[in-house]
Structures are given as structure tokens and as C-alpha cells.
Amino acid sequence: MVRRPALTPLVADLPPTVPFVGPEAQERDRGGRPFRARIGANESSFGPAPSVIAAMRAAAPDMWMYCDPDNFDLKTAIAGHLGVACHNVVVGEGIDGLLNLVVRMMISPGQPVVTSLGAYPTFNFHVAGFGGRLVAVPYENDHENLDGLLAAVKRENAPLVYLSNPDNPMGTWWEASDIRRFADALPETTMLIIDEAYGELGPDSALFPIDVSRPNVIWMRTFSKAYGLAGIRCGYAVGEEGFIRDVEKVRNHYGVNRMALVAGEAALADQAYLAEVKAKVAAGRERISAIARDNGLSPIPSATNFVTIDCGGDGAFALAVLKQMIARDVFIRKPMVPVLERCIRVSVGLDHELDIFAEELPGALKAARG
Amino acid sequence: MVRRPALTPLVADLPPTVPFVGPEAQERDRGGRPFRARIGANESSFGPAPSVIAAMRAAAPDMWMYCDPDNFDLKTAIAGHLGVACHNVVVGEGIDGLLNLVVRMMISPGQPVVTSLGAYPTFNFHVAGFGGRLVAVPYENDHENLDGLLAAVKRENAPLVYLSNPDNPMGTWWEASDIRRFADALPETTMLIIDEAYGELGPDSALFPIDVSRPNVIWMRTFSKAYGLAGIRCGYAVGEEGFIRDVEKVRNHYGVNRMALVAGEAALADQAYLAEVKAKVAAGRERISAIARDNGLSPIPSATNFVTIDCGGDGAFALAVLKQMIARDVFIRKPMVPVLERCIRVSVGLDHELDIFAEELPGALKAARG
Known part of the structure; x- marks a missing residue:
């Protein structure tokens, strides 16, 4: 052998x-x-918007250059759009890539991670990939069960909990006030990932206002859904400065492709x-x-x-x-x-x-x- | 606090x-x-080639679609180009992304990883990121020191060794026959990464022929250098079927962007x-x-x-x-x-x-x- x-x-x-x-x-x-x-x-x-297609076409000959590893222009645009600072934003290879990083940063083998039973499989894939122990809480009335998730976090003393709002695969949502109650009730030592991949498509009242003074919430959004750019791989996470700085310690600095940066910036500009x-x-x-x-x-x-x-x-x-x-x-x-x-x-x-x-x-x- | x-x-x-x-x-x-x-x-x-720029421009409106997570078309093209099977190829977000995966797959905290002192810093970044202990062998006469690398691997019982050929940052190279002697002398339990990012630009005699029956060598190439596509993030690794199958267990399946797949395929077609x-x-x-x-x-x-x-x-x-x-x-x-x-x-x-x-x-x- x-x-x-x-x-x-x-x-x-x-x-x-x-x-x-x-x-x-x-x-x-x-x-x-x-x-x-x-x-x-x-x-x-x-x-994607015609303006975004035009921007990508114009940028095609520039693809010989590596991306700006700081993703400065896109981060500046996102920060301006959201009313936060650049140091509160990190761009990634879609939300998938950012989920990988956050799980890697927080989960040692055997640690519990709470999510909903039937929620985003790629998150579960990353949790398994870093040896986390998935604790999956059943949906209730086709909604992610906030009380159940909170109880699981406390019972397991879980360092990480995942919530998508609006939800996939059911399409349901919670109002911001409900999310706020949930976030406020979490232990300070539990990080909440709010996956808002569909955030632009629901009622504004469902968007939990971004508050970068919270050290235990990370918001994730993407250009894949409403902006029509699933294939270009561009998402971003927004959170407290210290946590974002920690992401810099492990992310692949040249990982987001230059075309994605161009497309993301153009997309954001075409509201x-x-x-x-x-x-x-x-x-x-x-x-x-x-x-x-x-x-x-x-x-x-x-x-x-x-x-x-x-x-x-x-x-x-x-x-x-x-x-x-x-x-x-x-x-x-x-x-x-x-x-x-x-x-x-x-x-x-x-x-x-x-x-x-x-x-x-x-x-x-x-x-x-x- | x-x-x-x-x-x-x-x-x-x-x-x-x-x-x-x-x-x-x-x-x-x-x-x-x-x-x-x-x-x-x-x-x-x-x-990039005018044909590649044209292909990217034509594909811009398609970016609403996720990539094919199997990267089937590009893998088929690469496999055909190299005379290997699709199951010997994995596409990644540049060699950087593939280095991340291989280090993650093989290195537990504290394990030694051998490279050359002053070689690719991003490899070192990934080794540190997964807790590996870097053992760096000085260059000799501005070449990576094959004898020194081999001695370090044996002394440390290292599971992983990195070699770039042609080399960055010195630009020097070894002939395939030298690499073969090095690879043959490695313990069977040591994986050799050959980073051939510049492989297309040197003499053909420097390319260690790909042999997918070797379970302890993984070849890495990229569209970033000779093909002029650094910004699009597309590299590939070629190796033994079992190891490539293992990469599938951890890679981000939707991580390579659709534009990269289009560009890579067009680039390969324009020899x-x-x-x-x-x-x-x-x-x-x-x-x-x-x-x-x-x-x-x-x-x-x-x-x-x-x-x-x-x-x-x-x-x-x-x-x-x-x-x-x-x-x-x-x-x-x-x-x-x-x-x-x-x-x-x-x-x-x-x-x-x-x-x-x-x-x-x-x-x-x-x-x-x-």
C-alpha cells in the first residue's frame, strides 16, 4: 500500500x-x-444594471492588474451608502466567503454553533469544515424561531449564532424590533451573524439598523441577489471596528476579484x-x-x-x-x-x-x- | 469593560x-x-488576449448567474490542455486561494512547514493562519536550495514543503531533472507544492512533468501571470485523484467567479x-x-x-x-x-x-x- x-x-x-x-x-x-x-x-x-454591465465591459482590459487589496474604493462606497466608516466594512468573495472567515475565526473543533434546521447549507458546510458542532433549531410557523435560537445559544453557551433575515429557504422575515430584542438578549460573548442577502428586497422595517458599536453583531450583505451579480462573487460584512480588523488577519487579501470591485461599486451607484x-x-x-x-x-x-x-x-x-x-x-x-x-x-x-x-x-x- | x-x-x-x-x-x-x-x-x-477581453465583455450580462460549482467547462479545458483527467484538476481563487486550502487540509497547529527564506509571503501567511510552524531554508546562489529543503523536511518530519519553480522573488529556476530528484527523495508522507505561477514563461525543460500517479505532489498554475489575468483570480491545482477529491471537502464550491471561468477558458484557447x-x-x-x-x-x-x-x-x-x-x-x-x-x-x-x-x-x- x-x-x-x-x-x-x-x-x-x-x-x-x-x-x-x-x-x-x-x-x-x-x-x-x-x-x-x-x-x-x-x-x-x-x-445586473446596464450601467454595471457597461462598467464591467469597460474594465475587462484592466484585468491584468491585481485588485487593490484594501478594496478601498468599494469599501468607501459601501461605508458612504450605509453611513458607517471604512474600518467597519470588509469585502469578501460573496457572503459564502465571509461566513467561512467568521466561522474560522471563532470556532474551535467541538464548539457549538446555533442555526435554524434547514437554513443556509453553506454556513453549515463551513461550520463542519472547521469542526464546529451544529445545533439546529426547527423553524416555527415557517419562521426562524428567535426564542428557540436564543434558548439554544444559552443552553449550549454557543459563541456563534446564524440568522438570515429575510429568511432562505422560506422567504419569511422578522421585523427589526424583533431582531433587536433577540440581539439584546444574546450573551455578550455570542456573535450574531445576520445574513441579509435578501435585505434589499423586503420591507425596510425588517432591516435591523446597523449599529457598529455592537461588538457581537455582524451584518452581511451581497451583490448576488437584488443587484443581480451572483456570478461575480462580491459580498460584504459590516460590524464593529475591532472585529473587522480581526478579519483582516485571516482573509485572503487579494481574494476579491477586480471585476467584482468594479461591478459592486457601479451597482451601488445605480439605486x-x-x-x-x-x-x-x-x-x-x-x-x-x-x-x-x-x-x-x-x-x-x-x-x-x-x-x-x-x-x-x-x-x-x-x-x-x-x-x-x-x-x-x-x-x-x-x-x-x-x-x-x-x-x-x-x-x-x-x-x-x-x-x-x-x-x-x-x-x-x-x-x-x- | x-x-x-x-x-x-x-x-x-x-x-x-x-x-x-x-x-x-x-x-x-x-x-x-x-x-x-x-x-x-x-x-x-x-x-489578457483580445479574445479573452471579448469573451469577458460578452459574458458581462450573464453575471446574474452563479458559477457552475463544478467548474466543469474550465476543468475540462485544463485537463485536455495538460493531458490529465478532470478529476485531477481543481480550480481556485488564484494560487493564493488554493494554497489556503492545502495548508488548511494538511497542517494542524504546531506542525512544521518547509519553505525558502524569502519565498512567497502569502504562503507563509496561510501557514501562520492555520498555526503551522514555518521552517525557512535560506536560498543558495539565489536559487531555492533543494538539498537544504530536503534536509529540513527530513529533520522536521514536515508534512508539507513549498517550492516555486521558476522562483519568485529571484526569477531563478531548476531543471525538471533536479525537481524530479528532489521529489523522489522526499518522504512519501510529505506533500510537495510546486508553485508554477511563472511556469509558462521559462524554458519548458524547467517544468517538472505532471504525473498524477504521485500522491505527494501538487502542481499549481495560474492565469495571473503569462495569461495576463491577475485581477480575475483564477488558478488551478493538478494532482492525484484522491487528493483533489479531498480538496472538494473544504473548498468554497461557488468561490470561483463566473467571469474567471469564462476568461480562463478563453485564455487557454488562445495559445x-x-x-x-x-x-x-x-x-x-x-x-x-x-x-x-x-x-x-x-x-x-x-x-x-x-x-x-x-x-x-x-x-x-x-x-x-x-x-x-x-x-x-x-x-x-x-x-x-x-x-x-x-x-x-x-x-x-x-x-x-x-x-x-x-x-x-x-x-x-x-x-x-x-
Whole structure:
């Protein structure tokens, strides 16, 4: 037997998990047959603003230069947008990259990390990757359970708790006042990650006002969703100066690509386009909800760019509906954990994509029932 | 005193290091005065191929889509280019990102990691970031010291050793036959990282042929240097199937941005442009070397896109030369460790940038001496 270099015990024991199977992989598995509607990954089918596309095109010849490792221009723009200082902001390779860093900074093997059962799998992937012990609190009425999360934090003495608001995969949200009560009740030694990936798309009243004097809350936002830039990998975290300075000790300083910095800055500058997208997303949510109701299903009110639909049966039935939709060339996804698994999740797409969704859903439901 | 969430002991103890200060930060420190020649970061002033720029521009509107997390198309192209299988390739956010992953996978706190004294600082940053103990072997005759590295690996029983070939910051190289002897002599339980960031720019005879049946060698290459895409963050690692599969357990699956995947694929497809760049880089090396000799300095033969120049004095003198060049709006860098510190490092730039270098060097030398 060949002797080989050893992995750390932690990494050696990790399972060979892939958090998501991408639509491209599904298309390859289907012999290359493309989806007709790509409404499963909560991407923004409306795309980035024309001004952002123009900025990216103009910057293409500059890609021979490394990025500014300080991300100065984008951080300045974000700080100005949010009314905080540059030293309260760190830019990362999407929220995914920032979650990796925060987990790495705070979690030693065996330490408890609290999240909701069925919440963002990539966060769980990072927790597992650094040896954390995941404590997952079930949703309550399709909302992340603030009281349950708080109780779990206290019971476990957890140094880290994750909350998405608005929530994925259910699309529900808490008002800022509820989040504030939750944050105020947390132990000072527990860091709260508020993942606001969908923050621009819900009611403003759901946004827990950023307060960089709180040393135990870190806000995360992204250009992936409302700004239509999922592919460019650009997110940011906002928090207390000392914590942000600590992130600098471990982040990959040249990790955010130059195109992302250009695109992020241009996106932030085009708030008129963001307003257009918000209106289109709201209309799209209404349309998906109406299609669901027309088919006897129950859409869950959403503050995001997707609608999660209660199919009215068990997980097996919703999975059958999902598979029928995939077979009809409609890419959607669904939650997989108990209770939530009764649902499918449909992203707001272009009109013609929602037309296809409306056309195919009745047949999918019939086949799933049959 | 405010109680706050605790970092892991490892991260809490890390110093607040930034591996490099970017030219943009230097320009800001100079009150915004721009450099006239950007020939310090071993970027490719020749830029990406026109075909690559066109591909990026065409792809800009697609950035609303997440990347294919399998990076299937680019991996297929790389595998075809190198004559290996897709399962021998992993794409990362530049070599920097891949170094982070390999260190994380292999190094538990306190374990020794062998490198050369003065070699790539970002590798050292990652080793420190995961608690490794760096064992740095001095260069010998401006080459990484293969015998010394081997002795250090054996003495320390190190699980990981880093070698760049061609080397940065000296530009020197070993022939493949030397690397083979080194690799063959390593313990089977030691992983060798061969960083070939400059691999396309040196003699083919310096490229240690990729052999994916070796479980203890991982080759790393990038689109940052010869392909002129430093800003897009796209590198790849090639190795034995089992190790690549292990990388999948920890890498950020959506971490490589979609634009990077497009650019990398287009770059690989345009080997004619690469050949042009190689010729321009070779000519640029000759020119920098001639300018150095004209000023009484000793250029070190280079297989990269830069020339490291022995200024003929001590570290303080070379630092004075560097500062004089910076003051003259010429961005260059220099090695900082003993022996190597007698040098400055100049990247191959455009003709007009090397004109400026030639114009300013005599004055900088005179001022540094005076």
C-alpha cells in the first residue's frame, strides 16, 4: 500500500459533501438538455444594471492588474451608502466567503454553533469544515424561531449564532424590533451573524439598523441577489471596528476579484435600477403566489426574490412535484428538512419563465398525485 | 469593560499582518499621485488576449448567474490542455486561494512547514493562519536550495514543503531533472507544492512533468501571470485523484467567479497570444537586464516575467534605490530577507514603462549613493 501525506484529523473525517448541485450539473446529467426556466437558485433573472454591465465591459482590459487589496474604493462606497466608516466594512468573495472567515475565526473543533434546521447549507458546510458542532433549531410557523435560537445559544453557551433575515429557504422575515430584542438578549460573548442577502428586497422595517458599536453583531450583505451579480462573487460584512480588523488577519487579501470591485461599486451607484428590480421582484412574487393559488397550493408570504409554496402534502409529494417540474425543464429547488420539506421554492424569473412555470405546474401536480 | 465574543486562541494570537501593500495604497499615500510605470507586482502589462477581453465583455450580462460549482467547462479545458483527467484538476481563487486550502487540509497547529527564506509571503501567511510552524531554508546562489529543503523536511518530519519553480522573488529556476530528484527523495508522507505561477514563461525543460500517479505532489498554475489575468483570480491545482477529491471537502464550491471561468477558458484557447506574450516577456527581460548592466548592476538570469537585479551593495542600499524609484513614480518591489535584500525586482512592462525605468534608474542610483 502506498503511504501518502496525511490530512488533519478534522479534514480526514469530513464527509465528501457538495452543498448544492448546480443547474449546469443537472443539465449535463440530462444529456445536455437545457432548462427553459432557471428559477431555482434565487438568482436575479433581471440581471445586473446596464450601467454595471457597461462598467464591467469597460474594465475587462484592466484585468491584468491585481485588485487593490484594501478594496478601498468599494469599501468607501459601501461605508458612504450605509453611513458607517471604512474600518467597519470588509469585502469578501460573496457572503459564502465571509461566513467561512467568521466561522474560522471563532470556532474551535467541538464548539457549538446555533442555526435554524434547514437554513443556509453553506454556513453549515463551513461550520463542519472547521469542526464546529451544529445545533439546529426547527423553524416555527415557517419562521426562524428567535426564542428557540436564543434558548439554544444559552443552553449550549454557543459563541456563534446564524440568522438570515429575510429568511432562505422560506422567504419569511422578522421585523427589526424583533431582531433587536433577540440581539439584546444574546450573551455578550455570542456573535450574531445576520445574513441579509435578501435585505434589499423586503420591507425596510425588517432591516435591523446597523449599529457598529455592537461588538457581537455582524451584518452581511451581497451583490448576488437584488443587484443581480451572483456570478461575480462580491459580498460584504459590516460590524464593529475591532472585529473587522480581526478579519483582516485571516482573509485572503487579494481574494476579491477586480471585476467584482468594479461591478459592486457601479451597482451601488445605480439605486434607480435597484428600485426597478425591487418593483419587478414584488410583482413576480405576486404572480408566483397567484399561480400557486390557482393550483390549490399555499404560497408563503415572502420578503425575498423567491416564493416558497406549501404543496399541501408531505415531503415525498413536494419532491415528486419538484421532479416533475425538472422533467418539464423548469429548474426549481425545495427545502429538504422535516416540516419545511412539504414546500417547493420558486425564484422570481422573467415573465416568460413564469409563463412556463404556470403552464407546467398543473401537469406536474397531476403527475405527482397520480 | 465590554465583554465580547472570543476568537479562537489561534486567530487571537495572529499578528495584524498584511502580506503586501498594493500600488493603489502607495498611490493614496502619495496624495493620489499615480505611478508612471507599474512594474512591481509581476503583473502582465501586455494584458489578457483580445479574445479573452471579448469573451469577458460578452459574458458581462450573464453575471446574474452563479458559477457552475463544478467548474466543469474550465476543468475540462485544463485537463485536455495538460493531458490529465478532470478529476485531477481543481480550480481556485488564484494560487493564493488554493494554497489556503492545502495548508488548511494538511497542517494542524504546531506542525512544521518547509519553505525558502524569502519565498512567497502569502504562503507563509496561510501557514501562520492555520498555526503551522514555518521552517525557512535560506536560498543558495539565489536559487531555492533543494538539498537544504530536503534536509529540513527530513529533520522536521514536515508534512508539507513549498517550492516555486521558476522562483519568485529571484526569477531563478531548476531543471525538471533536479525537481524530479528532489521529489523522489522526499518522504512519501510529505506533500510537495510546486508553485508554477511563472511556469509558462521559462524554458519548458524547467517544468517538472505532471504525473498524477504521485500522491505527494501538487502542481499549481495560474492565469495571473503569462495569461495576463491577475485581477480575475483564477488558478488551478493538478494532482492525484484522491487528493483533489479531498480538496472538494473544504473548498468554497461557488468561490470561483463566473467571469474567471469564462476568461480562463478563453485564455487557454488562445495559445497564439500566449506565444506572443512569451516572446515579449523574453525581450523585456533582456531589456531590463541591459539597463541594469548599463548602470553597473548585475541582473540575475530569470525564467519569469521579472528580473531581479543585484544592486551591488547591502540591503539598505537596495532599499534606498527602491525608495528613489518610487519617488520617481516607478512602482517596483524588492526582496527583504538577508542576502536577497541586496536586490530590487523589476517586472517586464510595456516599452514606455521600461523607457521610464531606464531614464530614472541612473538618478535613483546616484541619489541612493549620495
